[in-house]
Amino acid sequence: MSAALHLYRLQQIDTRLDQINARLTSIQNALENDSDLKAARQKQEEIAATLKECERALQEAERESTTQRIKLEQAEASLYSGKIHNPKELTDLQNDVASLKRRLSALEDRQLECMLALEEARAALEQAQKAYLSTQGQVISKNASLKTEQESLEKERETLLAQRQAVLPAVQANWLAQYDTLRQQKRGLAVTALHDDACDACGAAITRAHAQTARHAQQLVTCPSCGRILFAG
Numbered sequence: 486m487s488a489a490l491h492l493y494r495l496q497q498i499d500t501r502l503d504q505i506n507a508r509l510t511s512i513q514n515a516l517e518n519d520s521d522l523k524a525a526r527q528k529q530e531e532i533a534a535t536l537k538e539c540e541r542a543l544q545e546a547e548r549e550s551t552t553q554r555i556k557l558e559q560a561e562a563s564l565y566s567g568k569i570h571n572p573k574e575l576t577d578l579q580n581d582v583a584s585l586k587r588r589l590s591a592l593e594d595r596q597l598e599c600m601l602a603l604e605e606a607r608a609a610l611e612q613a614q615k616a617y618l619s620t621q622g623q624v625i626s627k628n629a630s631l632k633t634e635q636e637s638l639e640k641e642r643e644t645l646l647a648q649r650q651a652v653l654p655a656v657q658a659n660w661l662a663q664y665d666t667l668r669q670q671k672r673g674l675a676v677t678a679l680h681d682d683a684c685d686a687c688g689a690a691i692t693r694a695h696a697q698t699a700r701h702a703q704q705l706v707t708c709p710s711c712g713r714i715l716f717a718g
C-alpha cells in the first residue's frame with residue numbers, strides 16, 4: 486500500500502471542499518448583490534427623474550404663457566381702446582402686440598413639446614416598472630435555485646468535513662505538515678496520482694525505480710519535477 490494513500494484521500498476531500506467553498510462564496514455574492522435587479526432599478530430611477538424634469542419644464546412653460554397672454558390682452562386692450570392717437574405710440578403698441586404674439590406662439594410650441602415628452606416619459610416609466618417587476622420575479626426564482634444549491638453544498642461540506650476527520654488520524658503528523666505546506670505552494674494540489682509512470686499533475690515522466698518506491702508503504706515520494714507527493718494506486 487502506498488504511503489500516500491490516506492494523503493491522497495485527504496487531497497480528494499480537500500479538492501472538493503475547495504470547489505464547494507468557492508461556489509458558496511459566489512452564491513453568497515450573487516444573493517447579496519444582484520446586478521440585473523440593480524440595473525433595472527437604476528433605469529427606473531433615471532426615467533422617473535426625466536419625468537420630473539418634463540413636469541417642471543411644462544409648468545414653467547404654462548406659467549410663462551399665462552404671463553405673456555395677460556400682457557398681450559393688456560396691449561390689445563390699449564391698442565383697441567381708441568384712447569391712443571399718437572401714431573408713434575400706436576406703431577409701438579402694434580409692434581408690441583406682434584412680438585407678444587410671436588413669443589406666445591413659441592411658448593405654446595414649447596408647451597406642446599413638453600407635453601409630448603411627458604407622455605413619452607410616462608410610457609417609458611411604465612415599461613421600466615414592468616421590466617423591474619419581471620426582473621425581480623426572475624431574481625426571486627434564480628435566488629430560490631441558488632438557495633437550494635447552497636443548502637445541498639452545505640450538506641455535502643458537512644459530510645466531507647466528517648470524512649476528513651475520519652482520515653486525519655491515519656496520517657503521520659510530519660506528512661500532514663508537508664501536505665499542508667504543499668497545498669499552500671501548489672494552488673491546493675499537494676498529492677497527485679501516478680499514471681503510466683508519469684505525474685498526473687505536471688506530466689513529468691517518473692522512473693520505474695522512483696515509481697516502485699512510491700508504491701512502498703514506508704516513505705513519501707515526490708515528483709522530481711513539480712514536487713507534489715506521488716500516489717501510486
Ligand SMILES: [Zn+2]
Pocket residue numbers: 684685686687688689708709710711712713
Ligand atoms: Zn509533477
